[in-house]
Amino acid sequence: MAKVTDIVLWDKPGEKVLLLGNHAIARGALEGNIAVFAAYPGTPSSEITDTMAAVAKKAGVYMEYSTNEKVxxxxxxxxxxxxLRAMTAMKHVGLNVAMDSFMTASYMGVDGGLVVVVADDPSMWSSQNEQDTRAIAKNAGIPVLEPSSAQEAKDMAKYAFEVSEKYGQMVILRTxxxxxxxxxxxxxxxxxxEIRKAKRKFGNFKKNPERYVDIPAFQRKKHPWLLETVEKYRKEFSExxxxxxxxxxNARVGIIAPGLAYAYVKEALAWLGVENVKLLKLGTPFPAPYSLIERFFDGLERVLVVEELEPVVEEQVKVWAYDKGLRITIHGKDIVPRVFEMTARRAVEAIAKFLDMETPINFEEIDRKYEKVSKIVPPRPPSLCPxxxxxxxxxxxxRAATPRAIFPSDIGCYTLGVLPPLKTVDTTIAMGGSIGMAHGLDVALNGVPGEEKRKTGKEKKIIVATIGDSTFFHTGLPALANAIYNRSNVVIVVLDNLVTAMTGDQPNPGTGDTPHGLGRRILIEDVAKAMGADFVKVVDPYDIKATERAIKEALAVEGVSVVVARQPCALYRIGQMRRKGxxxxxxxxxxxxxxxxKICINAYGCPAIYWDAEAKKAKIDPTMCWGCGGCAQVCPFGAFEPMEEGE
Known part of the structure; x- marks a missing residue:
């Protein structure tokens, strides 16, 4: 069976293959003759990045795992x-990190095609909010393409390069x-x-300060150009x-469905058995193609806009209809929920309400039955791996810090430390936020460093921040510099598992690995020392007592202490071992x-350990034990011992 990375590079025009949406985007970028790809991995966009990393050399494409989305x-x-034609991919909150450069660049345009893939996460399956990139694009004046199928994901990626070059403006491909x-x-x-023969492509930068330097005198001239370009895209999208x-x-009612909502609307109409409806499928939610919308509205009396999250299309349509003086009822977020992702059920319920119909099944009855079952089935919260x-x-x-200490943490799989029995995460806000929050808490709770009234001794609030290795390089560095510069008194524990684990084991500066094999490793402890941290120590967290001692040492220091807890991600390590036999x-x-x-269960909480109620003893599931030996160190009675080897 062919690997996806092989399929993505197949030189077989017309061949039909089964692809993930993200894999299709990577293929579309290759068909679009991409030259440069740069990204920081973020779910749900990560597969684009990993696919490009796997094929970059064979395709003659420069690919990098950047330290963050702005870079x-x-x-x-x-x-x-x-x-050159270039692409970057990120999740929706990653666009926030890139926002400063993104918003300014919108005034400057591009020469080669630039495609910014932004993957939104309605229902927050792996994210901290439900931000709608289409609304941001509207504010920035950047056109948006939104696929409704894997085929469109591939085709739009290629098309995005073409129209980006045609009008000299970047394009967002929103998934x-x-x-x-x-x-x-x-x-x-x-x-x-060039892709088939893996020819590396080189560009030619032409100096033009009035275009590429963002001083106000230059930028004022460009805003009109931005608005004019939006209208050019609007005309383009109408065709x-x-x-x-x-x-x-001949229908009197119509439905507008952008992106994947179109697929749900089609399913809902079939489920409801409705045929006398006119449907406008939109793959370009911004700018809305007014010429096409005008043709769609001909003969209609009522319209429903079905879209996920924000009323981006709805508002454009309503403004257009008002300016045209049309007396047509337009529904949207008064019927379609503004929160969480679109589903077939949501589409059915919205359309049924719009058409004053009964739903084909009683969803409320299903909800009541589910509620009864959910009370019987015990909850299964996520957990850190064995x-x-x-x-x-x-x-x-x-153990080193009193449980009354405050524990700011960060974005990563280690955020699961918030759950029992560990309960060692009190705050998270954004990538790199743990260190900034730790410093802010120190100032707010203990006072200004150097002042007589600053709390000391038993009165002082203990603050221990945790941050992952990839996150440390992503946005932890400015916060660390700030804490050291402002003489904070905090302990920062960098959880260095030598991969960007939560998004798929991608490399980062702490590993030195790159797709092209030319990277240089940057040690976290060297960075902390160079910045002037008052205490720096590296420990192996598989040695719990040594780790505890190091944290106690750090707590005794007046200033910024950095403890680097370094041990490879267990899931990654076991995968490597299995491959090597x-x-x-x-x-x-x-x-x-x-x-x-029950100390092993109530205080340590490894999922490989379970309680045998009949024997009233702790037990280990051998299929889940990955041999770290933490249980043997935690047990005060020496009840855990290695027995055999895993395969």
């Missing part, structure tokens, strides 16, 4: 200013969790000769093959030594 955007922008991770048939297009009208031409080094670090932190120890419980104290 990735700037790398791609510089390539586009040099006449959602479902369109990123859906699978569908994709007919492959032709690969350019785009990604937008069309279908259904009953042998996760972060569990040991959190356990050591709680290596084995690892599996622990078991010696029943005669187990007193049933």
């Amino acid at each position: 990735a955007f700037e790398t791609a922008l510089a390539a586009a200013w040099s006449g 959602t969790t479902r369109s990123s991770h859906m699978r569908g048939d994709v007919v492959l297009g032709e690969l350019p000769e 785009s093959s990604f937008n069309w009208i279908e259904g009953d031409e 042998a996760c080094p972060h569990r040991n670090t959190f356990y050591a932190i709680r 290596e084995k690892w120890p599996i622990y078991h419980v010696i029943e005669d030594k187990c007193t049933g104290c």
Whole structure:
């Protein structure tokens, strides 16, 4: 069976293949003759980045895992200013990190095509908010393409390069969790000769300070150009093959459905058995194609806009209809929920309400039955993996610092430290926010460093921040510099598991690995020392006592202390061992030594350990034990010992 990375590079125009939405975007970028790809991995966009990393050398494309989204955007922008086709990919909150450069660059345009893929996450399956990128694009004056199928994801990626170059402006390809991770048939297009022959492409930057320098005198002249370009895209999109009208031409009611909502609307109409409706499918939610909308509105009396999250299309349509003086009722967020992702049920309920129909099934009855079942089935909260080094670090932190200490943390799999029994995460806000929050809490609770009234001794609030290795390089560095500069008194524990684990084991500066094999490793402890941290120490979290001692040492220091807890991600480590045919120890419980104290369960919480109610002893599931030995260190009675090797 062919690998996806092989399929993405197949030189087989017309071949139909099954692809993930993100894989289809990578293929579309290759068909569009991409030269540069830069990104920081973020779910649900990560598969685009990983696919490009896997094929970059074979395709003659420069690909990098950038330290954050702002840097990735700037790398791609510089390539586009040099006449090359470039792409960057990120999740919706990653666009926030790139926003400063993104908003300014909207006034400057591009020479080569620049495609910014932004994956939104309605329902927050792996994110901290439901931000709608289309609303941001509208504010920035940047056109948006939104696929409704894997085929469109591939075709739009290629088309985005073409129209970006045509009008000299970057384009957003907006996906959602479902369109990123859906699978569908994709007919492959032709690969350019440069991609087929892996020819590295080089650009040519032409100096033009009035265009590329963002001083007010230059930028004032560009805002009118931005607005004019929006209207050019509006005209372009009115004739785009990604937008069309279908259904009953004589219908008095119509539905507008952008992006993946179109697929749900089609399913809902079939489910409801409705045929006398006119449907406008939109693949370009901004700027809305007014000429096409005008043709769609002909003969209609009522219209429903079905879209996820914000009323981006609805508001454009209503403004257009008002300016035209049309007396047509337009519904949207008064019927369609503004929160969480679109589903077939939501589409059915909205359309049924719009058409004053009964739903085909009683959804409320289903909800009542589900509620009864949910009360019977015990909850299954997520957990850190067996042998996760972060569990040991959190356990050591709680032992070294009083549980009354405050624990700011960050965005990563280690955020699961918020759950029992570890309970070592009190705040998270954004990438790199742990260190900034720690400093702010120190100032707010303990006072200004150097002042007589600053709290000391037992009165002082203890603050221990945790941050991952990739996140440390992403946005932790400015906050660390700020804490050191302002003489903060905090402990920062960097959870260094040597990969960007939560998004798929991608490399970062702390590993030195790159897709092209030319990276240089940057040690976190070296950075902390160079910045002037008052205490720096590296520990192995699989040695819990040593980790606890190091944190106690750090707590005794007046100033900024950095403890680097370094041990590879367990899931990554075991995967590597399996591929190499290596084995690892599996622990078991010696029943005669187990007193049933439950410390291993109630304080440590490894998912490989469970309670045998009949024997009143702790037990280990051998299929889940990955041999870290943390249980043996935690047990006060020596009841855990290695028994055999795992395969």
